[in-house]
Amino acid sequence: MTIILGRTQVKALIFATKQLMENHVLELKATSSQAWIDCVLSDFDHFLKDHADAERKASGMAMSLVAKYPNRKEIIPDLIHTGIEELEHFRLVYKIMQKRGLQLNHKMEEDVYVKQLMQTMHSGINERFRDRLIIASIVENRGFERFKMVSEHIEDQDLAKFYYMIYESEAKHGNIFVDMALNYFPEKEVLNRWEELSEKEAIILNALPIRPTLH
Numbered sequence: 001m002t003i004i005l006g007r008t009q010v011k012a013l014i015f016a017t018k019q020l021m022e023n024h025v026l027e028l029k030a031t032s033s034q035a036w037i038d039c040v041l042s043d044f045d046h047f048l049k050d051h052a053d054a055e056r057k058a059s060g061m062a063m064s065l066v067a068k069y070p071n072r073k074e075i076i077p078d079l080i081h082t083g084i085e086e087l088e089h090f091r092l093v094y095k096i097m098q099k100r101g102l103q104l105n106h107k108m109e110e111d112v113y114v115k116q117l118m119q120t121m122h123s124g125i126n127e128r129f130r131d132r133l134i135i136a137s138i139v140e141n142r143g144f145e146r147f148k149m150v151s152e153h154i155e156d157q158d159l160a161k162f163y164y165m166i167y168e169s170e171a172k173h174g175n176i177f178v179d180m181a182l183n184y185f186p187e188k189e190v191l192n193r194w195e196e197l198s199e200k201e202a203i204i205l206n207a208l209p210i211r212p213t214l215h
Contacts, residue, residue, distance in 0.1 A: 026178065026194055028141055030202035035210050037149045043212040044154070048097050050213040053108045054143070055090035059083045061136065069129065075180040082173055089166060096162070113215035114139060116204045120197060130185050134194050137177035138201050144170035146214060 040047045062083035066076055094104070117139070121131040147167035151160050181190045208215065 026137070026141065026174070026191075026198075028138070028145060028201065029198050030205050032146050032149060032205075033210070036146075037153050039210050040150060040212045041153060045100060045102055046212040047150075047214070048093060048100070049102060049105050050109075052090055052093045052097060053105055054111075054214045055086050055093055057108065057111065057114075058140075059086035059090065062086060065132070065136075072129075072184075074183045078176055078180060082176060085169065085173075089169065092162070096159070111215055113204060113208060117197070117201060120200045126184075130181055130190070130193065131197065133177045133181040134190065134197055137174045137181075137194065138198055140170050140174035140177065142201070142205070143167075143214065144174060 060083075062079045066079050066083070070076070097104070114135075117135050121128050121135065144167050147163050147170055151163035151167055154160050154163065178190065178194070205215075
């Protein structure tokens with residue numbers, strides 16, 4: 001059943017979500033290794049090309065949720081905004097690539113990390129919807145963590161500033177998807193499922209080979 005919120009309820013929800021973020025830090029259960037950032041910095045051109053692909057996929061993911069859940073009108077504006085913002089990030093990454101004489105990948109590689117996360121979703125219609133939003137939050141938070149590492153370790157100051165901007169945006173996106181879930185599911189349910197899925201994400205992440213890619 002779709003819950004339709006009035007303007008006053010939406011304001012109350014936003015306030016409650018802010019309190020949720022203050023009282024419950026949604027922390028990932030694993031941190032990216034020094035080996036990963038060393039690998040990225042050793043082949044940064046490859047990382048840039050993968051980053052461009054990741055932004056295209058993220059934009060497409062947001063818009064696919066609009067197409068799949070047109071009845072979830074409470075979250076459509078945020079999904080559209082996120083899709084546009086991710087596409088703008090792609091434009092900016094491609095601009096950097098052009099300066100370095102790089103071309104886009106002819107074919108985007110399958111993201112094994114995301115694919116394995118999607119396989120952890122529950123099967124019920126509402127449960128899959130909930131899990132899809134929570135997984136999106138986890139993926140954005142992982143992006144935040146890794147882009148932050150790039151910003152802190154890369155020597156090129158222009159790239160450091162760029163990735164500072166990117167990781168701030170990723171942090172916001174992580175919260176946005178949790179906000180979306182709270183429109184439809186109780187806070188405790190969202191938090192508990194976030195914990196469960198983030199535990200699985202840590203296992204998936206630690207099993208991945210070290211490559212100069214976002215995931």
